[in-house]
Amino acid sequence: MTARERYVDLLMGCLTRELFLDQEGVAPDIRAEGRDWPATAETMVGRRRLDNVRQAVETVLVERVPGDLIETGVWRGGVTILMRGILAAWEDPDRRVWVADSFQGLPRPNIVDYPDDDGHDLSGVSALMVSADEVRDNFDRYGLLDDRVHFLEGWFADTLAPAPIEQIAVLRLDGDLYESTMDALVALYDRVSPGGFVIVDDYGAWEPCRKAVEDFRTDRNITDEIHEVDWTGVYWRTS
Numbered sequence: 001m002t003a004r005e006r007y008v009d010l011l012m013g014c015l016t017r018e019l020f021l022d023q024e025g026v027a028p029d030i031r032a033e034g035r036d037w038p039a040t041a042e043t044m045v046g047r048r049r050l051d052n053v054r055q056a057v058e059t060v061l062v063e064r065v066p067g068d069l070i071e072t073g074v075w076r077g078g079v080t081i082l083m084r085g086i087l088a089a090w091e092d093p094d095r096r097v098w099v100a101d102s103f104q105g106l107p108r109p110n111i112v113d114y115p116d117d118d119g120h121d122l123s124g125v126s127a128l129m130v131s132a133d134e135v136r137d138n139f140d141r142y143g144l145l146d147d148r149v150h151f152l153e154g155w156f157a158d159t160l161a162p163a164p165i166e167q168i169a170v171l172r173l174d175g176d177l178y179e180s181t182m183d184a185l186v187a188l189y190d191r192v193s194p195g196g197f198v199i200v201d202d203y204g205a206w207e208p209c210r211k212a213v214e215d216f217r218t219d220r221n222i223t224d225e226i227h228e229v230d231w232t233g234v235y236w237r238t239s
């Protein structure tokens with residue numbers, strides 16, 4: 001194992017708290033599959049989906065697929081911290097990591113425009129409200145808060161379209177709702193480079209999210225094969 005591999009492994013073990021599960025009182029398979037909302041970990045995405053993020057980022061580095069890395073829906077920031085950590089480990093000189101969130105939890109479903117979100121109101125769930133300062137502190141804890149990390153603070157409908165991102169190599173969607181998923185796809189999909197990755201965290205777990213992805217792909221005639229990551233995550237590579 002190289003030092004780079006050891007660092008990224010260690011980073012994932014810390015971000016998930018997999019290394020300290022005895023202190024968290026959580027069964028290893030629950031955390032590996034990302035099925036709980038951890039008390040302290042910087043991500044609720046389990047090890048399998050983090051492995052997928054690592055594979056995507058390392059693939060675009062090896063294959064020189066141009067563009068930045070972004071997650072829409074970051075919670076405590078763990079996935080984006082991992083993205084920045086991998087860039088650091090690979091001594092990448094210029095790609096940026098975009099950290100997009102309301103930093104005040106999910107929006108109340110707008111069932112007039114997005115009826116698929118009916119019955120999926122998580123807007124009052126305080127566990128999902130993590131401030132931008134807290135996420136910055138989390139980056140800082142790992143020594144990864146620098147000028148290559150950019151925060152997009154606010155609702156996706158307002159922040160993503162005007163964001164000064166030219167090209168995207170990895171687009172990771174984790175906003176749960178139909179509206180949040182569709183807003184991100186509409187604003188960002190055309191900036192994904194050929195060969196880039198589109199990763200959807202909630203495809204299996206959240207019917208509104210799956211519906212938004214299917215509607216978008218149908219509307220845009222996207223036939224790139226969807227690959228399963230685990231019980232909920234999927235990805236495809238853009239042609």
Ligand SMILES: C[S@@+](CC[C@H](N)C(=O)[O-])C[C@H]1O[C@@H](n2cnc3c(N)ncnc32)[C@H](O)[C@@H]1O
Binds near residue numbers: 074105106
């Ligand atoms: C399930 S959490 C993301 C989990 C995270 N990726 C991780 O690594 O643990 C969903 C996040 O999406 C954000 N979110 C959902 N819809 C949004 C929207 N329309 N605009 C901005 N943020 C949104 C919420 O604030 C929340 O932080």
